[in-house]
Amino acid sequence: MPDTPRRGTRIAHIGIAVESLRSLLPLYRDVLGMPEVPLDDADGARIAGLAAGESLVELLEAASPESPIGKFIARRGPGIHHVCFAVDDLDDALDRCRTAGLRLIDEKPRIGAEGKRIAFLHPSATGGVLVELSDP
Numbered sequence: 001m002p003d004t005p006r007r008g009t010r011i012a013h014i015g016i017a018v019e020s021l022r023s024l025l026p027l028y029r030d031v032l033g034m035p036e037v038p039l040d041d042a043d044g045a046r047i048a049g050l051a052a053g054e055s056l057v058e059l060l061e062a063a064s065p066e067s068p069i070g071k072f073i074a075r076r077g078p079g080i081h082h083v084c085f086a087v088d089d090l091d092d093a094l095d096r097c098r099t100a101g102l103r104l105i106d107e108k109p110r111i112g113a114e115g116k117r118i119a120f121l122h123p124s125a126t127g128g129v130l131v132e133l134s135d136p
């Protein structure tokens with residue numbers, strides 16, 4: 001990313017698994033006052049994005065019970081699903097994770113809901129938190 005100023009690692013979004021977008025979106029948008037941001041669906045989830053300063057909250061509703069969010073809710077119930085950190089250089093960050101011996105879910109970056117390249121680290125490598133890394 002030669003034209004992007006280096007900003008350091010920061011929270012890009014927090015993904016929250018919900019049973020129903022319809023029932024929870026009004027809380028975040030209307031009661032908490034977070035503007036809605038259009039996002040693509042991804043990984044078998046319908047996604048509602050809400051701006052919280054420079055970060056987003058992503059409400060993730062399973063499109064089917066077999067999707068990752070569907071399985072997560074069946075196993076653990078609704079709640080925080082993952083945290084996404086934007087890094088200055090995703091390829092470099094993944095190389096550092098590999099060198100540190102961390103288990104990766106995505107060996108290579110792929111395109112996420114915001115149209116940016118992303119990659120997930122396995123929660124067993126990160127203290128039980130599913131961590132997503134993304135391009136700036």
Ligand code: ZN
Pocket residue numbers: 013015058082084112132
């Ligand atoms: Zn995410």
